[in-house]
Amino acid sequence: MPSVLEELRWRGLVALTTDEEALAAALASGPVTVYCGFDPTAPSLHFGNLVQLIVLRWMQRAGHRVICLVGGSTGLIGDPRPTAERVLKTREQTADWVDRIRAQVRPFLEFEGENPALLVDNLDWTAPISALDFLRDIGKHFRVNAMLRKEAVAARLSSEEGISYTEFSYQILQALDFLHLYREYGCTLQTGGQDQWGNLTAGVDLIRRVEGAGVHVLATPLITDSAGVKFGKSEGNAVWLSADMTSPYAFYQYWINVEDASVVLLLKAFTERSAEEIAELERATVERPQARAAQRALAADVTALVHGRPATDAVIRASRALFGQDDLAAVDAATLRAxxxxxxxxxxxxxxxxxxxxxxxxxxxxxxxxxRRTVAEGGAYLNNRRMTDPDEVPGDAELLHGRYLVVRRGKRHVAGVEISAG
RNA sequence: GGCAGGUUGCCCGAGUGGCCAAAGGGAGCUGACUGUAAAUCAGCCGCGCAAGCUACGGGAGUUCGAAUCUCUCACCUGCCA
Known part of the structure; x- marks a missing residue:
């Protein structure tokens, strides 16, 4: 059986780690306590967070103890983005988002049983610290020179916008989290995205300094398509894990539409399929690309992971009805409506x-x-018939089952209309 | 507190009185090819059927006419105190 580290590595989920040999040894010698933080920057987690949740799943499955941290305090500060200063969120909004994210995380990990995951909020240990305590007890351990060298900070310092003291301090808070979890739960590994490397390692440095202990960091790579563009954007919007923000249908369609050149990479990272199964799907993509077998497997697995099996089945049926070869008029009313x-x-x-x-x-x-532009461009369809007159009114005979119209724009944007006269 | 520079459409970025709904690039949309893929080529890309309207950080002016000039407010950056 491969170690978790090997598993994560072949799946392309390891970008870099601190002292890899020491980390491998630690993971091999028994259960390690590992944590990953999620800041409430929105009312829902998104595509990028999914990678982290998957890493935690593998960790838990391998018998390690998992702590999932929701950033009630770090969310109030905001980690420095390389481009621009964030707008501060209100406390109320942040608290609300923390609640939502706590709930959202639950299905991804096992919180019951022999090796339950732990859900913590860093506001619990950060809020009570006074400004003076912070500066005296914590600030003394941080060298400004080291803080300035962090990539995110350096980028902002050399930008027009500069950086506020608030965001500059972010790395201290995150380091403090790691220290707290180390002391409280013996946590010795933090995972996160590669772009968080500076924040992740800030904790390693702090723990070495005050506790004299060596702890680890594992960073996941930024997952990009063949053009080097980040995945997780659909129509310019983020792909959210919340069904209210990205419908299960839209979510499924996002994965179905993934380019051939990336599908294997995504199958490895986002599904639990074996190397053999993935190799088989890769072959299928080369031999019969129009069948999109790999994309279908990917979309089905990831949608099921995020939205559950029943929602996924419904969405697959819908996609089949709308994109299938069948005449729309032949689809029965219940199926069409669904x-x-x-x-x-x-x-x-x-x-x-x-x-x-x-x-x-x-x-x-x-x-x-x-x-009107869409019609002029020849991209408007009603019940799969291309429309050329923007002012045309479909006749009653066109209404499917007396009231439905399938409206399509281009090849893949479909929506339904129900005519309810009166 | 003083001085200098900046704030343009989804993003980057040109534009310093009319020819500006605003160059160019990116993103995005549509078509052709194909496979709900990629690449390529082409068209489109503020609102409005149209007349026209709204827009270049906010507000007030100058002018026949302002993204472009003046005043003022806000924010950002740098230098000085």
């Missing part, structure tokens, strides 16, 4: 809407201008 509800079913009370109105009402075009 499919359209997945894509978003919009009620239209106007009994005779124009093509432009339908594109708008279905959310496929943001404005009338955009809708």
């Amino acid at each position: 499919a359209l509800e997945e894509t978003g079913l919009h009620r239209v009370s106007d009994p005779s809407p124009t093509v432009v109105a339908l594109l708008r009402e279905s959310g496929l075009a943001a404005s009338n201008s955009e809708a």
Whole structure:
């Protein structure tokens, strides 16, 4: 059986670590306590956080003790982005987001049983510290020169925008978390994204200084497509794990549409399929690319992980109905309705809407201008029929089962409209 | 507190009185090819059917006319105190 480190490595989830030999030895010699932090920068976790959750799953499965930290305090400060200063969130909003994220994390890890994961909030140990205590007891351990060398800080210092003292201090808070968890739970490993390397290692340095102990960091790589662009953006929006923010249908479609050149990489990182299965899917992609077997497997697995099996089955059925070869008129009413509800079913009370109105009402075009443009470009379809007149009104005979229309923009944007006269 | 520079469309960035709904690039959308892929090529890319309207950090002015000039407020950067 391969070690967790080997498992994570072949899956492409290890970018760099502190002293790899020592880390491998520690992981081999018995259960290690590992933590990863999630800051509440939004009401939901997103694609990037998924990578971290998956790493924690592998860790827990290998028998290690997992601590999932939600950043109630670090979220109030904000880690420095290389580009620009963050806008401070209110305490109320941050607290609300902390609650949501706590709930969201639960299905990914085992919180019961023999080796339960632990869920902690760094606000609990950070809030009671006074400014004077902070400066005297903690600040003394940090050298400004070292802090300035962190990549995120350096980038901001050399930018027009500069950096506030608030964000500059972020790394201290994160280091303090690691120290606290080390003392409280014997935590000796922190995981996180590679872009967090500076913040991750700040804790290693602090623990060495005050406790004289060597602890570890494992950073995951930034996952990018063949053009070097980060994954996790769809239509310019983030891919969220919350069903309210990215519907399970949209989530599934995101993975289905992944380029061939990246699908193997993603299967390794985001699914639990074996090397043999993935090799098989890779072969299938080369031999019968139009079948999209690898993308289907990827989309099904990841959607099931995030949204559960029933939601995934519904979404697969919907995709099959809408993108299948069958004549839409042949799809039975219940199936069609269910499919359209997945894509978003919009009620239209106007009994005779124009093509432009339908594109708008279905959310496929943001404005009338955009809708007209789409028609002019030849990208507007009603029930798979290309529409050429923006002002055309579909006749009653076109309504599927007397009331549904499948509106499509381009090859892959589909939405449903239900005409509810009266 | 003083002085200097900056704030342009989703992002970067040009534009210093009319020819500016604003160059160029990126992102994005659509078409062709194909496979709900990539690459390539082409078109599009504020709102409006249109007339026109709204927009270049906020506000007030000058002018026939302002993204461009003046005043003022806010924020950012740098230098000086």
